[in-house]
């Protein structure tokens with residue numbers, strides 16, 4: 001084929017040139033151009049431009065796609081690891097029969113030949129599941145703690161309610177607010193006293209608090 005594309009060195013336009021001739025005229029700017037030079041220029045330009053642009057784009061696409069894939073894989077891996085961790089801990093909890101077994105589980109995990117990361121995951125799941133398992137005990141322990149703190153505040157609360165009722169009665173000569181407040185105060189006192197004299201309940205709560213304390217000593221975050 002004699003007629004091919006060339007690139008005009010003068011204006012840069014792509015123009016038809018006759019390969020068999022030495023010179024041609026640019027169809028864009030009309031300049032006389034060297035045919036071989038114009039063919040060479042066009043090839044060089046094609047080699048440089050589209051190739052690089054394409055390569056750059058592909059590279060960029062490749063990075064984002066592979067990054068996305070990597071993120072997805074990492075997320076999936078994390079999910080699988082979490083599920084496996086939960087399964088492991090729940091199996092171990094199933095195998096525990098005494099409170100002592102449960103108490104020592106944390107130390108057993110710490111003594112395992114595992115990476116720090118795996119141990120950390122196992123321990124945080126263990127804490128979470130133990131909290132769930134000891135939900136009632138934790139509540140009793142909290143009750144015990146508040147019963148230790150409340151003797152004075154409980155009585156003062158009842159007296160304040162009664163005093164407000166009496167003051168309303170006295171200053172506004174209204175009967176009902178005073179009666180309601182006195183009833184509330186009496187109920188509060190009765191509740192408070194029954195809490196404190198419920199020896200069995202108190203004993204249970206105290207035991208619960210001591211048990212929770214033991215777990216905390218072992219490092220459980222409850």
Ligand SMILES: [Zn+2]
Nearest residue numbers: 008011026029
């Ligand atoms: Zn030209």
